[in-house]
Amino acid sequence: MSKSEHILSHYNPAVMEMHRALKLAQDTGASPDVIKSIETALELVDLREKYTDSVTSGETEVFHKILTETYKHDWQSLHSDGKTKWNLRPKMMTGNLEGQFLKSMVSIQNAKRVLDIGMFTGYSALSMAEALPADGELVTVDLEEYLETFTGSLLRESPHSKKIQISIGSPSDYMREAVKAGKTFDLIFLDADKSYYLEFFKIIFEEGLLAPRGTVLVDNAFAHGSGYKPSAEENSTQRVASAVEADQSLHKVMVPLRDGVLILRRKTDVVGEVPQ
Numbered sequence: 001m002s003k004s005e006h007i008l009s010h011y012n013p014a015v016m017e018m019h020r021a022l023k024l025a026q027d028t029g030a031s032p033d034v035i036k037s038i039e040t041a042l043e044l045v046d047l048r049e050k051y052t053d054s055v056t057s058g059e060t061e062v063f064h065k066i067l068t069e070t071y072k073h074d075w076q077s078l079h080s081d082g083k084t085k086w087n088l089r090p091k092m093m094t095g096n097l098e099g100q101f102l103k104s105m106v107s108i109q110n111a112k113r114v115l116d117i118g119m120f121t122g123y124s125a126l127s128m129a130e131a132l133p134a135d136g137e138l139v140t141v142d143l144e145e146y147l148e149t150f151t152g153s154l155l156r157e158s159p160h161s162k163k164i165q166i167s168i169g170s171p172s173d174y175m176r177e178a179v180k181a182g183k184t185f186d187l188i189f190l191d192a193d194k195s196y197y198l199e200f201f202k203i204i205f206e207e208g209l210l211a212p213r214g215t216v217l218v219d220n221a222f223a224h225g226s227g228y229k230p231s232a233e234e235n236s237t238q239r240v241a242s243a244v245e246a247d248q249s250l251h252k253v254m255v256p257l258r259d260g261v262l263i264l265r266r267k268t269d270v271v272g273e274v275p276q
């Protein structure tokens with residue numbers, strides 16, 4: 001599987017809406033100019049994605065294996081047979097663009113210790129581990145016991161796996177134990193169940209899990225549109241966004257990459273000093 005086959009546009013509800021508009025225009029006999037204009041808009045989205053993909057560095061060989069093995073695995077049956085709690089799907093993988101972004105962030109941060117919450121088949125974990133120094137450490141946490149062996153054997157294909165530790169269980173428990181042991185992380189990537197994020201933020205920012213000058217990255221910050229689409233009831237994505245918005249101690253950047261990546265840092269680490 002090539003890097004571009006793990007496509008990204010399905011994450012954008014505006015693109016889905018454009019596809020619907022095209023079908024509607026065709027079915028209702030709209031003017032050829034209208035149809036052409038919608039087709040051009042969709043082509044531009046596609047071209048932008050291909051361009052982004054072609055300019056971005058490609059992944060190392062082991063990621064092709066992670067992509068291929070993840071796509072050919074029968075996750076549906078595993079779930080139906082009760083072997084996984086979550087209905088895991090290949091589209092959950094971060095993929096090359098986001099993987100390279102994460103790798104850059106680890107490198108820019110000069111991180112030595114990274115925490116990856118939501119391992120799945122290890123794409124984000126390995127992307128970040130590849131940027132760590134030889135004495136660096138990445139802990140990846142997931143609640144699915146099934147993944148310990150499956151992902152463990154995929155990751156061991158890379159020499160960088162020597163820096164990776166897999167922890168199966170509750171991320172909050174892992175985080176609290178780490179705080180108790182005086183362990184901190186320079187970079188924390190959250191890519192799991194959002195209903196726990198407010199609890200994670202408390203441990204990360206208030207209980208001291210995040211190292212001084214550390215960075216938190218929150219994946220799926222758009223939640224396929226449910227973060228910004230008006231809705232009668234506040235969902236977990238909006239609850240996380242409201243809490244983040246209200247927190248004046250944080251510097252925040254919403255990066256519209258794939259399904260949205262929110263960068264959180266302590267404001268005191270970001271705001272520069274005025275020369276005397």
Ligand SMILES: C[S@@+](CC[C@H](N)C(=O)[O-])C[C@H]1O[C@@H](n2cnc3c(N)ncnc32)[C@H](O)[C@@H]1O
Pocket residue numbers: 086088092093094095117118119120121122123124125141142143144169170171191192193196
């Ligand atoms: C979106 S996938 C992570 C994708 C991964 N970062 C990658 O790059 O392939 C979410 C993962 O989080 C795990 N998960 C969901 N809820 C969780 C929770 N409450 N605690 C720990 N892991 C959880 C799922 O088992 C799944 O593997």
